Amino acid sequence: xxxxxxxxxxxxxxxxxxxxxxxxxxxxxxxxxxxxxxxxxxxxxxxxxxxxxxxxxxxxxxxxxxxxxxxxxxxxxxxxxxxxxxxxxxxxxxxxxxxxxxxxxxxxxxxxxxxxxxxxxxxxxxxxxxxxxxxxxxxxxxxxxxxxxxxxxxxxxxxxxxxxxxxxxxxxxxxxxxxxxxxxxxxxxxxxxxxxxxxxxxxxxxxxxxxxxxxxxxxxxxxxxxxxxxxxxxxxxxxxxxxxxxxxxxxxxxxxxxxxxxxxxxxxxxxxxxxxxxxxxxxxxxxxxxxxxxxxxxxxxxxxxxxxxxxxxxxxxxxxxxxxxxxxxxxxxxxxxxxxxxxxxxxxxxxxxx
Numbered sequence: 001x002x003x004x005x006x007x008x009x010x011x012x013x014x015x016x017x018x019x020x021x022x023x024x025x026x027x028x029x030x031x032x033x034x035x036x037x038x039x040x041x042x043x044x045x046x047x048x049x050x051x052x053x054x055x056x057x058x059x060x061x062x063x064x065x066x067x068x069x070x071x072x073x074x075x076x077x078x079x080x081x082x083x084x085x086x087x088x089x090x091x092x093x094x095x096x097x098x099x100x101x102x103x104x105x106x107x108x109x110x111x112x113x114x115x116x117x118x119x120x121x122x123x124x125x126x127x128x129x130x131x132x133x134x135x136x137x138x139x140x141x142x143x144x145x146x147x148x149x150x151x152x153x154x155x156x157x158x159x160x161x162x163x164x165x166x167x168x169x170x171x172x173x174x175x176x177x178x179x180x181x182x183x184x185x186x187x188x189x190x191x192x193x194x195x196x197x198x199x200x201x202x203x204x205x206x207x208x209x210x211x212x213x214x215x216x217x218x219x220x221x222x223x224x225x226x227x228x229x230x231x232x233x234x235x236x237x238x239x240x241x242x243x244x245x246x247x248x249x250x251x252x253x254x255x256x257x258x259x260x261x262x263x264x265x266x267x268x269x270x271x272x273x274x275x276x277x278x279x280x281x282x283x284x285x286x287x288x289x290x291x292x293x294x295x296x297x298x299x300x301x302x303x304x305x306x307x308x309x310x311x312x313x314x315x316x317x318x319x320x321x322x323x324x325x326x327x328x329x330x331x332x333x334x335x336x337x338x339x340x341x342x343x344x345x346x347x348x349x350x351x352x353x354x
Contacts, residue, residue, distance in 0.1 A: 039245030076220035090140030152289015
């Protein structure tokens with residue numbers, strides 16, 4: 001695990017509170033947990049290699065027509081790697097900081113990468129005009145995470161559509177990663193999933209990992225209106241890549257009534273309180289992200305100080321475009337956040353609320 005660069009590396013450590021991964025604080029829906037258990041009992045047989053029942057339910061849930069191809073994967077990461085292999089080798093354009101696996105997957109597939117660095121002075125907002133102008137015929141693929149990880153910044157639908165139009169004109173593939181979008185109540189007016197029928201070079205990526213709290217089951221999917229691309233993607237994916245427990249848990253998650261509404265309500269209520277606590281204790285800056293996590297800047301060594309208290313946070317210094325002193329924490333339950341609050345105040349020698 002020495003080269004592990006993401007959050008969630010709690011193995012080999014005594015961790016009581018994991019704030020390093022942006023997982024739904026409600027945990028996996030009870031319906032999904034039960035379905036996964038049933039899937040384990042049925043695991044003496046192969047899973048459906050075509051994920052027919054799961055894709056049927058995703059299509060209904062997303063309101064996708066038959067024009068949209070839906071592919072499932074062993075988490076969104078597998079689909080990212082497959083996409084980079086399916087697109088002809090060329091030059092990709094990435095924002096920084098953003099999810100590191102875009103670059104890793106591109107390099108592994110033989111692409112070169114150009115970067116647009118987000119500016120801290122502009123709260124890491126998307127430099128739309130610069131991105132638009134740098135999408136040329138020589139760019140093969142653009143990844144855009146919305147909301148962005150780790151900054152939490154959101155790009156509006158109007159700008160996304162303009163970028164999709166530009167990519168269509170230039171023959172550039174655009175992958176909009178919406179793995180965190182379901183945490184936002186504004187999701188219906190921000191998502192690009194319906195636009196896949198308009199733009200043949202658009203891919204929308206989603207996952208059950210974060211919003212349904214099932215990272216250990218590994219389940220993601222993408223939507224595209226490009227059948228040729230979909231066929232190339234299928235060639236890059238191994239058979240039986242989605243386990244039976246994951247397929248059944250995913251179906252159950254999509255049918256869990258009220259789960260997303262409860263999630264959004266919890267995040268709204270707890271996030272604002274966490275911002276205040278961070279600014280009162282260890283942070284000199286907290287960035288106004290819209291997702292279920294917060295990027296902030298504080299003193300170096302904070303991760304190690306909290307590890308001594310069995311609390312794990314995400315050190316963001318290994319994100320391209322960031323440096324030491326940048327951290328990310330997720331929003332968890334009120335009880336867990338109170339425990340984090342006590343730990344943060346103890347580091348400052350202050351009493352909570354004083």
